[in-house]
Amino acid sequence: DSGVTQTPKHLITATGQRVTLRCSPRSGDLSVYWYQQSLDQGLQFLIQYYNGEERAKGNILERFSAQQFPDLHSELNLSSLELGDSALYFCASSPDVAYEQYFGPGTRLTVT
Amino acid sequence: AQKVTQAQTEISVVEKEDVTLDCVYETRDTTYYLFWYKQPPSGELVFLIRRNSFDEQNEISGRYSWNFQKSTSSFNFTITASQVVDSAVYFCALSEALLTGNQFYFGTGTSLTVIP
Numbered sequence: 001d002s003g004v005t006q007t008p009k010h011l012i013t014a015t016g017q018r019v020t021l022r023c024s025p026r027s028g029d030l031s032v033y034w035y036q037q038s039l040d041q042g043l044q045f046l047i048q049y050y051n052g053e054e055r056a057k058g059n060i061l062e063r064f065s066a067q068q069f070p071d072l073h074s075e076l077n078l079s080s081l082e083l084g085d086s087a088l089y090f091c092a093s094s095p096d097v098a099y100e101q102y103f104g105p106g107t108r109l110t111v112t
Numbered sequence: 113a114q115k116v117t118q119a120q121t122e123i124s125v126v127e128k129e130d131v132t133l134d135c136v137y138e139t140r141d142t143t144y145y146l147f148w149y150k151q152p153p154s155g156e157l158v159f160l161i162r163r164n165s166f167d168e169q170n171e172i173s174g175r176y177s178w179n180f181q182k183s184t185s186s187f188n189f190t191i192t193a194s195q196v197v198d199s200a201v202y203f204c205a206l207s208e209a210l211l212t213g214n215q216f217y218f219g220t221g222t223s224l225t226v227i228p
Contacts, residue, residue, distance in 0.1 A: 002156065033216070043203060043218040055213025090157065098145050098207050098214045103157035 003027065004104035006091050012110045018079040021107045025072055025093030031055070032074040033094075033101060034066055038087035049074060050097055081111045115139065116206050118219035125194050126227050133189045133222045135204030141165070145207040145214075146180065146187045151221070152200040160202075163187065194226045 003026035013019055025032050034046040036059075045058035049068035060066075063081075068074040078085060088108050092101035117136045125131045137146065148160040161171060163180050171178045175192045191198050201221040207214045 002158075035218075042220045045216040045218070048213045048216075050213060053212075056210050056215055058215060088155070092157075098209065100147065100159045100162045102159060103149075105156050 002102040002104065004091060004093050004102050006089075006104035006107050008107060009105065010108050010110075012112065013081060014112055015081055015083060017081050017111075018077065019081065019109065021076040021078070021089055021091075021109075023074045023076070023091030023093075023104060025074070025091075026102055029093035029095050029102070030072065031094045031097055031099070032068050032072070033092040034060075034074070034076050035090040035092065036087045037090060037106070038084075041087075043090075046076070048097070055097060078109070083111050085109065086111045114219075115217035116204055116219035118202075118204055118222050120222045121220070122223045122225070124225045124227060127196060128193050130190060130192050131194055131224065133191075133202050133204075133224070135187045135189065135219060137185050137187065137204070137206045137217075139185075139206060139208055141208050143209055147205040147207065148178065148187075148189050149203045149205065149218075150200045151203065157203070160189075191224075194224075196226050196228050199224060199226045 005024045007022045030051045032049045037043045046060040048056040066076045088106045090106045092103045094101045144165045146163045150158045177190045179188045201223045203221045204219040206217045
């Protein structure tokens with residue numbers, strides 16, 4: 001158990017809908033990262049937050065947004081969902097930027 | 113172009129054999145970090161090692177060892193005396209520093225199967 005929690009574990013929704021994925025980092029970790037893992041794209045870095053501030057953006061679509069709250073938990077919002085958004089979404093946390101990341105169990109999103 | 117290349121898509125070995133997983137990276141930064149992660153069938157990603165670009169010392173941790181060579185931009189991972197529990201997908205990753213944070217690039221992974 002990495003200490004990073006993600007909810008929900010599974011999510012099934014329809015195209016065009018909006019969902020919110022939630023992540024609680026390990027105790028003491030200030031940095032949170034979001035990743036998307038799909039069969040065709042592999043593991044893609046989406047976005048990084050540190051102590052509530054956005055620090056780096058990767059291949060995150062404009063339909064996706066994220067934030068990190070004062071209690072350090074983070075949410076990833078996915079809107080106008082398409083079939084291709086079906087993937088495993090991981091959250092990870094680390095004490096600081098560029099440190100080793102500890103990954104949560106992931107949220108499996110299925111868009112039908 | 114791929115920032116991190118793991119040319120071996122799948123490898124099968126018999127238990128107790130040694131196996132090396134290759135990782136080649138590409139960066140123009142002088143300061144960067146390299147990582148290896150393991151993803152067992154359960155799906156969770158497990159951190160194995162982090163290396164910064166200024167530390168080329170090889171590292172050994174039990175049956176695991178890592179060979180970092182800046183001259184060839186490689187960061188290879190060797191499992192000695194493999195065991196069935198080593199069966200997993202292994203990812204190599206590169207982190208490049210930005211002004212405010214870090215960009216992360218993962219390789220496509222090498223699926224290792226250890227046959228009993």
